[in-house]
Amino acid sequence: MQALEGVRILDLTRLAPGPYCVMLLADLGADVVRVEEFGPRTGRRAQFATADEVYCEEHGFTSHHSPYNALNRNKRSIALNLKTDEGRRAFHRLAETADVVVEEFRPGVTERLGIDYRTLSGINPRLIYCAITGFGQDGPYRDRVGHDINYIALAGALSLIGSRDGSLAVPHNFLADFAGGGMHGAMAVLAALLARERTGRGQFVDVSMFDGVLSLMTAVMSYHFATGDVPGPAEHAINGGFPYYGVYETKDGGHITIGAIEPWFWANLCRAVGREDLAVAQWDTGESREDSFAALRELFKTRTRDEWDELLNRVDICAGKVQSLDEVATDPQAQHRGMVVEMDDPRGGKVRQVGSPFKLSETPPQMRRHTPALGEHTEEVLLEAGFSRADIQAFRDKGACN
Secondary structure, eight states: OOTTTTOEEEEOOOSTHHHHHHHHHHHTTOEEEEEEOOSOOOHHHHHTOOHHHHHHHHTTSOGGGOTTOGGGTTEEEEEBOTTSHHHHHHHHHHHHSOSEEEEOOOTTHHHHHTOSHHHHHHHOTTOEEEEEESSOSSSTTTTOOOOHHHHHHHTTSGGGSBOTTSOBOOOOTIIIIIIIIIIHHHHHHHHHHHHHHHHSOOOEEEEEHHHHHHHHTHHHHHHHHHHOOOOOTTTSTTTTSSTTEEEEEOTTSOEEEEEOOSHHHHHHHHHHTTOGGGGGGTTOOHHHHHHHHHHHHHHHTTSOHHHHHHHHTTSSOOEEEOOOHHHHHTOHHHHHTTOEEEEEETTTEEEEEEOOSOOOSSSOOOOOSOOOOTTTTHHHHHHHTTOOHHHHHHHHHTTSBO
16 A cells, blocks of 8 residues: 555646656655647747757657656656647546646646636535646736746845855756755645545645745744844855865865764864864854865865765764765665666666655555656546547547547
């Protein structure tokens, strides 16, 4: 048994936050039906064809349906044209028995398509409807477009990420897309499912990536509210402003990270590197802090990354080498924890993916299904919904499904 076994989710999402949100729920056992558009690329869809998509298509699958794309594992794919009456009819039928719908259209789009919460909750009052957007369903930014970098900028996170010279760094899209949107969306859906057990009613779940990033900023915003300080990049205690918490280059051009926030960890570090004189200056500012920075920068360049990693982790010190993606894939801790898994795929054979972070003793997550091809399960799902093969063929004839 799995934790979400028996929960049916209709997945209307496309880009990072939504697919990640639904993947987390699918790994926990939810039956996910991914509802996708189909047909030739025209207009914006044609313009959005990236080099990765072109490469994948040359090998027989799109990037969304690549065997290596873990975001769509454990899902079934049905191709519907929701701009047709027949496509909407099919989707409404699916919504009758669904538990959750997840979408990430701009506010107002689902109303025009006739698949909005008000419409679907009239069909199924127990339905939980999760909309993941940049800024939410209301407010002055409601209709603004954006991507991860814009949300983290407006929420203040980007102002803290960068170098000591004040220049900002562009992080990967983890903060807003995956954490702010996807992870918060999954948590909100789980909360709504639990609430439904008590009330018998579904509800609308409004997830904003801007809100999500701001929530992730709770600790540093609390610091700002309490002190009035407005730290910039590499000015706060845990964004590189002090020598006890930072990244240092090593002899071989690699990097080692130090997280010696607690005084005893800092003292252990100073002792291990032969600079016990620095221990008393952990919290110093000004010239003393710069002296400590300079001393550690010079010191860490005397050994390679792996030499430092081995040395520092023999004693009680918060340290870790900066690993590249290929190193992470073979990391013994990642392997032991099942965070790199192999799945069988009829198109790609054995493929590796990132595993599930959930470790549940009684209802563990499972990798049950390979990433589906576009519309691979259209007929199967529509038959389950009660349509006949003649109905499905009529839908195909009218361009409502593949």
